[in-house]
Amino acid sequence: MRLPRRSELSEQQEDFLMEAPLDKPVLCVGPPGTGKTVLALYRAVVLNQKHNKVDLIMHSKLLNRYVERSVEELNLSVDSRTWHSWIYHLWAKGNGRYKIPQIEDWLPDFSKAVSIIKEGKPRNPQKMYWDHLIIDEGQDFPKEFYLFLTVLRHEQSVLKGRRPPSLTIFADDNQRMEERRNSTINQIQSNVPEATKYEITVNYRNSGPIAKLANYFYVGMSTGKPNIPKNAKGLMPQLRRFKTLDDEVSSVVNWLNNNDDLSAGIIVPDRQVQNKVVKAIKPLAEKRGFKVQKYASGNDASMIDFYTGGTITVVCDKSCKGLEFNAVFIPQIQAYKTDGANEDFFKMKMYVMISRARTYLQLSFSECEEAPQVVKMLPPEEYEVLQWKI
Template sequence: MQVEAAKQGSSQHGAQAVNWGHLIIDEGQDFPRSMYTCLHLTMSVANASGAAPKLAVTVLADENQRLMPSKNSTIEEIRQGLGLHAGDRNVFSLKKNYRNSRQVADFAGSFYAGLPTGMPSPPTRAGDLPVVSMVARDTHGKFLNACVEKIAMYAKAYRTKEIAVLAMHDKVRKSLFNRLKEKLQGEKIEVQSYSSSDEELKAEDLTFDKPGHVTVLNAASAKGLEFDAVFIVDPGMLMSSGSADLHVKMTLYVLCSRARSFLNVMLLDDDNSQKLLQWVPNARYEKEDL
């Protein structure tokens, strides 16, 4: 059916009607296999019909960093969907980790889900051990206040750093954003955020790669980004949401990998957090009580 539709479109409107030129798809693992099959069929028919220049597709993907537990493609599914055979000269594997310090990469690797492509080669750049902050408070509001207190102190002490604060849900993101804005008022530190549910917080208004900025984001908005320092607030919420362990691990792998040099995981002292820490060898982090 897809083949006939592609042929019909090409014959009725000409090959140029579907000529997208060279299409580049980033985070390709977060698209369904059917999309790649459709692209391949359309590209094959248009090119056979004389499209000039010929249609082309480049896909950048890491199957270890999927956004959704069900709506995704593996590297193998992308390859097959695009009609590429194993060992094709147009398939490239990038194995080197240039982003993280060795200590951050080791910590993030604790959540590796065991997918076929494996993990990148470990980086050589050394850094500090990630910090796990255990926060014992009787309400979630007090927990967030304790987290904000430490994040604000760090932001004031390291003004040349680009900092991210990552929340598991939008309600928590909003609360952290408001608390940090109030806490850092008058400090000449820009606190910024983005949410698809808030028309005033647009992605295009965010400033990256500049010091003196604290960026507060949902976990789902953090993929593809990197920061000098990353604070992950209450990832134990992922355990309580009923998500399967595989999805929780993949989410944590993505979030921890956002940090270039400094990583601080801030946990509410409860059973969910204790279960999460069972995945991480003690030697891979420093533990503190807030």
């Protein structure tokens, strides 16, 4: 990610860093592109300067990898990890070999965990204390997780005379990519009732045309749509039809050939499409000297390179939150299902995927005798937010 200097932050962003209390729960909400991850990092800077120990957690291994370089640039002293790693580590410190109860693999049963704490069963509850926890993409966490944190913040066996540990949550209702295991802003507030709420509203990531297209897929969540800076110019996003998949992926390689110092992201619906796209694009890209890399949930994210120009990164839609690329390509859109039962979640996925692109965006399909059903979910050409080339 391109980390702006502190002097480049907006007045609204700077107000948050100056005003948000450091010793109480804080909830910062904002739509895609408004700088939540940037503020999470600079809040960690402020806390470090006050000699606070900071834990920075997020849902995705890939996002954690994505912010590593920024953590180094800022010379931050933070423990940055996924939320699974953090919660299982925290529980182990207080409970030894007694594992946290689970509803299923990698989904703790926080209600039972709270009961265990209330019953005084942990052997070393004082070790389940943290100093300051920063949560990025907080909508990705189960609502019960926040109740669990609130209980720990006030449990005397944990505190042992210390002040309640602090908590900062960054979240966006618009970016819930799954129908399970997530929280709305209202649910977070209900389970962290002491939290002071702040809002950031201006989209600084996307060009104006890309931001307008993303806003088309807004489904009315409480975070709202971001404001678009008046000078945010750029190319209109495109919808393209290709004869074959090879033609489709060639368009990515051709764009990168003309912009080889930049990055390109390809976002796909699932691993099956991911493998098909990687198989098609890899020989074409490597012939031009470009690198192709892919990531899927559960893979090792440490090898993913977000900083070398001429790199094509292929990710599934569930892994793309928090990321950004100079150009984003969303191929094989015919693979998306848009029946009435999941139309809102399709729109939310489109909102998130589109807003990963800084300056160039292309949606496409191939090997279809007629336009796929999903095209009906896209804005008509007369809306002038998407250029139709089909």
